Amino acid sequence: xxxxxxPADPLEREIARTGRxxxxxxxxxxxxxxxxxxxxxxxxxAGDAELKAALFRFVDVAPACRSLDDLARxxxxxxxxxxxxxxxxxxARRIGGSRAGRAALGAxxxxxxxxxxxxxxxxxTLEDASGTLKRLWEHGAACTVDLLGEAxxxxxxxxxxxxxxxxxxxxxxRIASRWPGRDVLERDSLGPLPRANVSVKVSALTPLLRPDAxxxxxxxxxxxxxxxxxxxxxxxxxVHIDMESLDSREAVLGVVLELLSEPDFRDGPxxxxxxxxxxxxxxxxxxxxxEFARSGARTPPLCVRxxxxxxxxxELVLARQHGWSAPVYEDKAECDRNFEALTRRLLDARPxxxxxxxxxxxxxxxxxxxxxxxxxxxxxxxxxxxLRGLGDELQEALARHGHRVRTYCPIGNLVAGMAYLxxxxxxxxxxxxxxxxxxxxxxLDELLAAP
Amino acid sequence: xSAAPEPGIAPPPPFRxxxxxxxxxxxxxxxxxxxxEQLDRRLPIEVPLLLGGDRAGADRAELHSTDxxxxxxxxxxxxxxxxxxxxxxxxxxAQAGRTxxxxxxxxxxxxxxxxxxxxxxxxxxxxxLALRECAKPWPEAxxxxxxxxxxxxxxxxxxxxxxxxxxxxxxxxxxNEMRYVARGVCAVISPWNFPIAIATGMTAAALAxxxxxxxxxxEQSPGCAAMIAQALAAGGLPDGVLSVLPGAxxxxxxxxxxxxxxxxxxxxxxxxxxxxxxxxAQxxxxxTHIKRVVAELGGKNCVIVxxxxxxxxxxPAIVASAFVYAGQKCSAAARVLAHEAIADALLAxxxxxxxxxxxxxxxxxxxxxxxxxxxxxxxxLRSSGEQAEREGRVVAVAGPVPDRGWFAAPTLVxxxxxxxxxxSRELFGPLLxxxxxxxxxxxxxxxxxxxFALTGGLFARDPGTVRYVRxxxxxxxxxxxxxxTGAIVGRQPFGGNRLSGNGTKAGGPDYLLQFVEPRVxxxxxxxxxxxx
Ligand SMILES: Cc1cc2nc3c(=O)[nH]c(=O)nc-3n(C[C@H](O)[C@H](O)[C@H](O)COP(=O)(O)OP(=O)(O)OC[C@H]3O[C@@H](n4cnc5c(N)ncnc54)[C@H](O)[C@@H]3O)c2cc1C
Numbered sequence: 006x007x008x009x010x011x012p013a014d015p016l017e018r019e020i021a022r023t024g025r026x027x028x029x030x031x032x033x034x035x036x037x038x039x040x041x042x043x044x045x046x047x048x049x050x051a052g053d054a055e056l057k058a059a060l061f062r063f064v065d066v067a068p069a070c071r072s073l074d075d076l077a078r079x080x081x082x083x084x085x086x087x088x089x090x091x092x093x094x095x096x097a098r099r100i101g102g103s104r105a106g107r108a109a110l111g112a113x114x115x116x117x118x119x120x121x122x123x124x125x126x127x128x129x130t131l132e133d134a135s136g137t138l139k140r141l142w143e144h145g146a147a148c149t150v151d152l153l154g155e156a157x158x159x160x161x162x163x164x165x166x167x168x169x170x171x172x173x174x175x176x177x178x179r180i181a182s183r184w185p186g187r188d189v190l191e192r193d194s195l196g197p198l199p200r201a202n203v204s205v206k207v208s209a210l211t212p213l214l215r216p217d218a219x220x221x222x223x224x225x226x227x228x229x230x231x232x233x234x235x236x237x238x239x240x241x242x243x244v245h246i247d248m249e250s251l252d253s254r255e256a257v258l259g260v261v262l263e264l265l266s267e268p269d270f271r272d273g274p275x276x277x278x279x280x281x282x283x284x285x286x287x288x289x290x291x292x293x294x295x296e297f298a299r300s301g302a303r304t305p306p307l308c309v310r311x312x313x314x315x316x317x318x319x320e321l322v323l324a325r326q327h328g329w330s331a332p333v334y335e336d337k338a339e340c341d342r343n344f345e346a347l348t349r350r351l352l353d354a355r356p357x358x359x360x361x362x363x364x365x366x367x368x369x370x371x372x373x374x375x376x377x378x379x380x381x382x383x384x385x386x387x388x389x390x391x392l393r394g395l396g397d398e399l400q401e402a403l404a405r406h407g408h409r410v411r412t413y414c415p416i417g418n419l420v421a422g423m424a425y426l427x428x429x430x431x432x433x434x435x436x437x438x439x440x441x442x443x444x445x446x447x448x449l450d451e452l453l454a455a456p
Numbered sequence: 457x458s459a460a461p462e463p464g465i466a467p468p469p470p471f472r473x474x475x476x477x478x479x480x481x482x483x484x485x486x487x488x489x490x491x492x493e494q495l496d497r498r499l500p501i502e503v504p505l506l507l508g509g510d511r512a513g514a515d516r517a518e519l520h521s522t523d524x525x526x527x528x529x530x531x532x533x534x535x536x537x538x539x540x541x542x543x544x545x546x547x548x549x550a551q552a553g554r555t556x557x558x559x560x561x562x563x564x565x566x567x568x569x570x571x572x573x574x575x576x577x578x579x580x581x582x583x584x585l586a587l588r589e590c591a592k593p594w595p596e597a598x599x600x601x602x603x604x605x606x607x608x609x610x611x612x613x614x615x616x617x618x619x620x621x622x623x624x625x626x627x628x629x630x631x632n633e634m635r636y637v638a639r640g641v642c643a644v645i646s647p648w649n650f651p652i653a654i655a656t657g658m659t660a661a662a663l664a665x666x667x668x669x670x671x672x673x674x675e676q677s678p679g680c681a682a683m684i685a686q687a688l689a690a691g692g693l694p695d696g697v698l699s700v701l702p703g704a705x706x707x708x709x710x711x712x713x714x715x716x717x718x719x720x721x722x723x724x725x726x727x728x729x730x731x732x733x734x735x736x737a738q739x740x741x742x743x744t745h746i747k748r749v750v751a752e753l754g755g756k757n758c759v760i761v762x763x764x765x766x767x768x769x770x771x772p773a774i775v776a777s778a779f780v781y782a783g784q785k786c787s788a789a790a791r792v793l794a795h796e797a798i799a800d801a802l803l804a805x806x807x808x809x810x811x812x813x814x815x816x817x818x819x820x821x822x823x824x825x826x827x828x829x830x831x832x833x834x835x836x837l838r839s840s841g842e843q844a845e846r847e848g849r850v851v852a853v854a855g856p857v858p859d860r861g862w863f864a865a866p867t868l869v870x871x872x873x874x875x876x877x878x879x880s881r882e883l884f885g886p887l888l889x890x891x892x893x894x895x896x897x898x899x900x901x902x903x904x905x906x907x908f909a910l911t912g913g914l915f916a917r918d919p920g921t922v923r924y925v926r927x928x929x930x931x932x933x934x935x936x937x938x939x940x941t942g943a944i945v946g947r948q949p950f951g952g953n954r955l956s957g958n959g960t961k962a963g964g965p966d967y968l969l970q971f972v973e974p975r976v977x978x979x980x981x982x983x984x985x986x987x988x
Pocket of ligand 1: 246249279283312317333336337340363364369391411412413432437440
């Protein structure tokens with residue numbers, strides 16, 4: 006579809022219809038006062054770059070602070086750097102001037118950060134999270150569990166992460182076996198789908214990843230991922246390998262393709278990888294993946310999760326600093342068009358792959374659903390995925406309309422979760438983001454227009 | 457230099473740093489091996505002794521550079537300059553300099569920029585040579601070439617700007633003008649650890665401002681120096697403006713003492729640097745100038761890790777700062793000063809990260825820690841390691857280490873007593889110490905007690921901590937929440953204070969001032985009561 010696609014085009018009409026139908030199924034906004042305070046803070050931050058920087062730096066350091074006083078000092082330290090501070094910020098600064106004030110401010114801020122974190126992180130441990138995961142399932146959303154952790158810089162840390170993944174696979178398989186049957190979530194036209202689904206990061210499986218020498222990190226990660234695949238196969242669980250920044254893409258892709266080519270894994274476990282549509286060369290990467298999927302004749306087929314990509318700012322800054330051409334699209338509409346083009350390419354490539362479209366953008370999601378139908382596909386052969394805390398409303402709407410939706414559920418403690426949390430907050434307040442546009446009241450028709 | 461714009465010379469585009477190779481892309485990496493093979497076929501390089509416009513050296517004793525990872529591999533062969541060569545080279549430079557100093561600044565700039573273009577065309581070959589001659593792994597060797605290109609481009613532009621007359625206060629009946637002119641002959645004595653960048657940088661600064669140069673490259677890297685001379689010649693540098701005198705310390709010492717030398721640009725060890733400062737202060741018969749010394753010496757660089765630091769970020773950055781190029785950078789991290797609240801966690805994570813460092817040949821992209829430059833360095837580090845074991849606790853050692861080549865195992869040391877000289881002596885190798893400190897203030901006091909003040913690092917998230925450390929440490933380059941090596945031309949003017957150097961800041965806006973002398977012209981414009 007080209008820019009400014011004809012709204013009379015049948016596919017466009019179907020996209021608009023699907024989008025409006027989903028929007029109508031969004032739950033009404035919550036009346037929870039704390040949540041709306043969150044939303045206000047984010048709104049404030051989205052409108053003021055300096056304030057945004059200050060708040061994010063605070064959220065980032067909060068778990069490393071040793072006392073409420075320390076917390077408050079950090080907060081006021083960051084806020085001091087904001088010029089023309091809006092009212093609430095000036096007030097916080099004033100309160101931070103006294104010891105008693107700092108204790109109060111520290112407590113309030115700690116509460117704020119914890120609250121934000123809980124929105125995106127389902128629990129510290131799998132046990133903590135099990136209630137939420139079950140409720141999700143009962144409400145028509147499957148999950149994929151992600152284990153938050155500190156960066157892996159040593160072999161011990163890589164081993165510990167692998168062990169946590171192993172325990173999580175087993176624990177999740179056990180928990181999930183007690184969930185009630187949900188046909189939409191457990192089966193597509195190619196066969197059964199695992200209930201237990203874990204998302205794994207290669208960068209956590211090895212301390213040896215280096216952009217200019219992918220082989221060593223790749224071998225080390227393969228060594229730790231192999232037993233996890235064996236375990237997943239035994240348990241009938243799914244393992245999804247997340248994609249991270251471009252610096253590690255070659256290693257990550259190498260790890261997945263190498264392991265899934267091994268004879269032991271020809272008939273399982275169910276596994277998947279991620280393609281990031283914000284990369285200018287993502288089309289080529291997808292072709293490489295499809296070629297692999299077609300040639301291998303693995304069962305079950307590889308699941309490809311299509312995302313736009315979570316490291317957009319990082320990729321752009323890194324490229325600018327080095328004088329390299331940007332590896333990502335710099336125009337949001339171009340990125341969105343590529344996402345749609347890759348969506349179609351993927352859906353057309355079935356049954357060699359299973360397709361998961363991960364987006365909170367109603368247009369991108371409606372496009373996937375409408376194209377799938379137009380191409381004669383069944384709804385159950387398209388999985389939609391959202392992030393916990395960002396896509397909750399979309400998840401509900403999709404579930405209500407009988408789509409298979411899977412929610413990405415991070416588990417871990419606050420310290421470990423900060424990098425994740427900050428990225429999600431950035432995503433939520435980015436001026437180019439769909440969620441921001443929707444929250445600031447852009448009309449539905451405009452939101453659903455072709456990019 | 458005259459400021460008159462030469463017709464037909466277009467002003468250069470704004471400066472921009474040369475982008476390093478994007479080695480994360482497989483096709484970019486794929487070209488490297490072939491470049492190295494091609495270079496290997498031309499080894500050893502025959503380095504000429506460039507004396508004035510002539511290539512001399514047929515009957516001189518020879519100097520050999522070899523591959524530190526494969527000491528049997530001869531990389532370059534160079535005639536060793538004699539004392540007479542030094543005298544002749546300085547005289548020839550003085551002669552050539554008289555013309556060169558009058559060449560329009562824009563024209564000089566054009567020559568330097570053409571030399572940069574030549575380096576760009578030959579960048580893989582240059583990097584391969586730095587790799588072979590000095591065991592610089594590819595990313596480091598490539599960065600060395602980029603920095604050399606940056607210096608040429610940056611100083612070319614800076615010299616043009618400097619050639620404009622300075623604004624002075626004017627009153628009726630009088631015209632005042634201040635211009636900068638070349639100081640004369642500049643002796644450049646360059647190190648092996650940035651064999652292309654630093655030699656090129658010091659040479660380019662002197663040339664751009666109209667000085668003739670006598671370059672004495674490190675005896676470990678004559679091959680790289682020969683290629684720099686080749687680049688400048690290809691760029692159109694007139695014969696005789698640059699002489700290259702290979703040799704060891706004696707050649708440098710003779711050069712420094714020569715009465716015809718006006719400026720000495722030196723980068724290297726503190727000992728040699730201080731000797732040069734002393735020698736330059738001795739007036740030799742026939743000398744007409746107060747010699748100026750530009751000295752970039754060593755460091756004992758500390759990294760403070762505050763209680764609120766992000767260790768995920770600190771650990772990899774510290775390890776890279778200490779062990780990349782086997783710690784053989786004057787900017788490299790030597791001491792970590794860790795706040796006691798996070799010291800144990802930091803030490804444990806550093807230990808794990810050090811123990812998985814890949815030690816190996818520079819040509820292997822997987823290598824993080826290449827061999828040291830020479831056998832003497834290996835011996836030095838070995839005994840430092842033994843000393844560390846006696847005085848403190850060796851927490852981690854990376855291995856295995858190849859037994860051929862001048863390898864030293866990356867080592868992490870803790871629990872050294874406060875007075876240990878391992879905490880004050882520059883080791884210039886892969887040994888990092890960690891100390892526990894009660895506060896950031898205390899860490900700053902420890903740094904302030906050192907005679908060195910080159911680079912420093914801080915990991916902290918509180919803006920107040922950043923300000924405090926900035927205001928209480930004397931280092932020339934303080935890096936916050938990142939590696940402390942890898943200064944980039946135009947972005948991080950580089951160099952130390954105290955006994956680490958005289959603060960001249962290579963790659964910065966003021967560097968060229970070291971190579972010029974100011975002259976003021978005051979003209980009475982009043983004739984018969986009329987101010988014209
Ligand atoms: C289940 C799930 C799993 C995920 N797994 C991964 C993963 O493994 N790896 C990963 O990287 N991400 C992953 N993501 C994150 C995902 O990349 C982001 O959530 C997603 O990019 C947000 O896009 P959107 O379609 O929801 O929103 P939109 O608002 O439509 O798009 C925002 C995105 O557009 C891109 N963008 C922003 N500005 C510009 C611009 N100026 N020009 C071009 N492009 C721009 C960025 O990618 C940004 O994230 C996952 C997301 C989900 C839901």
